[in-house]
Amino acid sequence: MEIVQYVLNGLVLGALIALPALGLTLIFSVQGFVNFSVAAQMSVGAYAGWYAATSLGFPFPAVLATAFLVPGLLGVAADRIALDPIRRNGGGNVALMLAVTSIALNLVLENGLRFIFGSDLNSFDLPLERDIRFLGLSVGPQQLRNLAIALSIAAALAAFFSLTRWGKAMRAVADNADLARLKGISPKKLAAVATFIGMGLAGIGGALLAIDTSVDPSTGTRLILIIFAASVLGGLTSLPGAVLGALLIGVLGEAALVVMPPVYQSLTAFLAILLILLIRPNGLFAGVGGVRR
Amino acid sequence: MIAYLTFIATVTGIYAILAMGLVVSWGQGGMVNLGIVGFFGLGAYASAILVGTGAPIGLGWLFAMLVAGLVGVAFCLLTRTLRGDYLAIVTLGFAEAMRLVEMNERWLTNGSDGISGIPAPLKAELGTAYPWFFLVLIWVIVGIAFVVLRRVFASPFGRALRAVRDDEQVAGVAGKSVLRLKYQAFGIGAALAGLAGAAYAHFISFIAPDNFALQLTILIFLAATAGGHTRLAGAIAGSFLVMAILEGTRFLAGTVPGLTAVQVASLRELAIAAMLIVILQLRPEGLFGTVNQKTGTDNVQADGKPRLATN
Numbered sequence: 001m002e003i004v005q006y007v008l009n010g011l012v013l014g015a016l017i018a019l020p021a022l023g024l025t026l027i028f029s030v031q032g033f034v035n036f037s038v039a040a041q042m043s044v045g046a047y048a049g050w051y052a053a054t055s056l057g058f059p060f061p062a063v064l065a066t067a068f069l070v071p072g073l074l075g076v077a078a079d080r081i082a083l084d085p086i087r088r089n090g091g092g093n094v095a096l097m098l099a100v101t102s103i104a105l106n107l108v109l110e111n112g113l114r115f116i117f118g119s120d121l122n123s124f125d126l127p128l129e130r131d132i133r134f135l136g137l138s139v140g141p142q143q144l145r146n147l148a149i150a151l152s153i154a155a156a157l158a159a160f161f162s163l164t165r166w167g168k169a170m171r172a173v174a175d176n177a178d179l180a181r182l183k184g185i186s187p188k189k190l191a192a193v194a195t196f197i198g199m200g201l202a203g204i205g206g207a208l209l210a211i212d213t214s215v216d217p218s219t220g221t222r223l224i225l226i227i228f229a230a231s232v233l234g235g236l237t238s239l240p241g242a243v244l245g246a247l248l249i250g251v252l253g254e255a256a257l258v259v260m261p262p263v264y265q266s267l268t269a270f271l272a273i274l275l276i277l278l279i280r281p282n283g284l285f286a287g288v289g290g291v292r293r
Numbered sequence: 294m295i296a297y298l299t300f301i302a303t304v305t306g307i308y309a310i311l312a313m314g315l316v317v318s319w320g321q322g323g324m325v326n327l328g329i330v331g332f333f334g335l336g337a338y339a340s341a342i343l344v345g346t347g348a349p350i351g352l353g354w355l356f357a358m359l360v361a362g363l364v365g366v367a368f369c370l371l372t373r374t375l376r377g378d379y380l381a382i383v384t385l386g387f388a389e390a391m392r393l394v395e396m397n398e399r400w401l402t403n404g405s406d407g408i409s410g411i412p413a414p415l416k417a418e419l420g421t422a423y424p425w426f427f428l429v430l431i432w433v434i435v436g437i438a439f440v441v442l443r444r445v446f447a448s449p450f451g452r453a454l455r456a457v458r459d460d461e462q463v464a465g466v467a468g469k470s471v472l473r474l475k476y477q478a479f480g481i482g483a484a485l486a487g488l489a490g491a492a493y494a495h496f497i498s499f500i501a502p503d504n505f506a507l508q509l510t511i512l513i514f515l516a517a518t519a520g521g522h523t524r525l526a527g528a529i530a531g532s533f534l535v536m537a538i539l540e541g542t543r544f545l546a547g548t549v550p551g552l553t554a555v556q557v558a559s560l561r562e563l564a565i566a567a568m569l570i571v572i573l574q575l576r577p578e579g580l581f582g583t584v585n586q587k588t589g590t591d592n593v594q595a596d597g598k599p600r601l602a603t604n
Contacts, residue, residue, distance in 0.1 A: 034378050
């Protein structure tokens with residue numbers, strides 16, 4: 001029965017990681033580079049939600065909305081200010097330069113948060129709730145809520161991509177930007193929308209994590225590796241893959257507790273990346289390519 | 294004051310070695326090593342542990358270079374069929390994984406307590422002259438690396454490497470062994486980072502996992518980029534620039550009122566990261582700019598025209 005508890009814990013963790021992983025995958029598919037700053041935007045969303053909940057007294061849905069909008073808008077602004085000039089410079093290795101710049105951007109955002117809020121942990125001051133117990137398993141009610149929210153957001157996103165015009169246009173740009181341009185779709189506008197949604201998702205993930213535990217400026221950056229592992233496992237361009245990859249990484253990380261000490265959970269993520277790259281670089285669930293040269 | 298200056302001058306030398314390593318793998322080879330701090334830490338711990346078991350210090354440094362170089366080669370081989378970003382991601386993950394291993398494998402690395410009392414070369418014999426000795430030692434190493442690498446870059450190996458950097462397919466079609474060139478270049482860069490780590494460990498005499506954080510990677514990137522990431526001289530100049538910024542902003546706390554220590558620290562890091570972004574935007578070639586290596590004088594006639602078969 002213990003293994004089922006581990007799996008459950010893993011699913012809960014994976015659900016949280018799924019949102020920033022989705023953001024990373026989305027931005028990668030539409031813009032073609034790994035935007036490391038999703039990690040810091042998780043922290044931004046966590047702080048935005050925390051501030052909205054504790055200082056402004058917003059109700060829960062408004063807290064989530066704030067956690068989505070603030071990183072989303074900040075992400076688009078940062079993209080415009082920090083990353084666009086790099087794109088314009090061109091050169092052979094734009095994707096790589098953008099990735100490096102996004103790491104610097106990540107540090108800028110993280111330190112900006114630290115400057116404003118300090119290094120201390122902050123929590124939502126929610127009343128403590130007892131774990132729900134069933135079938136010999138236990139899970140926190142907030143964790144269940146997080147799981148539900150994450151999965152419903154993922155489902156909403158799936159609907160967005162298959163049913164709406166914007167969504168289909170984004171998939172078109174991800175597939176072939178030039179052909180999409182021929183059809184009158186503006187890759188620049190879509191890139192902005194993708195960044196907005198991607199960072200917003202990371203922000204919600206951060207807020208949900210903060211509600212369950214706490215928030216400090218390094219919250220997101222600590223999870224950078226596991227988020228990538230989730231995206232890479234799912235295939236960097238596959239959105240459903242990102243969610244499945246995240247759940248899988250969560251479960252793997254928890255299952256590894258059977259054999260490894262807890263601090264090595266991030267190491268599991270790294271090993272997972274290495275293993276996947278060795279065996280199946282396209283990712284376990286990948287659809288469209290974009291991995292091989 | 295003098296002790297302070299010799300100290301930062303020595304650390305600048307260590308940064309210069311790191312930055313030159315980046316020039317080799319990134320500037321000349323086109324491979325971004327986002328895990329420099331991981332190789333730095335690997336070298337530091339490898340040397341500290343080996344010397345801890347009684348080996349001579351020089352052997353420790355060589356061992357550090359070897360271990361770091363081999364790991365670098367391994368990563369390069371692992372990602373050989375994938376896009377450039379994947380090597381970057383894997384090396385970033387490696388740096389983080391290194392930090393975790395350093396922190397948790399207490400039997401090997403003493404965990405977060407770190408390894409202290411790392412022997413410094415000839416410290417007891419030299420007494421007060423020791424800082425000068427180490428300063429000179431580091432810069433002699435920088436000088437040797439500079440001269441050796443310069444020759445390597447001017448050699449056929451260097452030309453082939455740059456061809457691979459600029460266009461792999463063409464280089465491959467021209468018969469160059471692309472993979473071998475890449476892993477050699479990456480391995481050299483990683484080995485240099487390992488050497489810098491070993492030097493650091495024996496200089497400071499104490500290392501802990503916290504010394505090896507992502508911020509250092511950004512710092513070295515700034516050093517390499519500011520000077521021109523393809524130029525060795527640029528890497529050295531960039532290290533001075535970065536050290537000047539680091540130490541210059543340290544005194545910020547006194548001048549700007551009303552800021553807490555945490556705020557000053559975060560402002561400094563923010564400034565460094567922002568500076569990297571600005572330089573990448575405005576002048577990615579850096580201070581020194583790129584240099585086109587010429588093929589040699591016998592292809593040019595006395596009047597400056599190229600020597601063609603029809604002339």
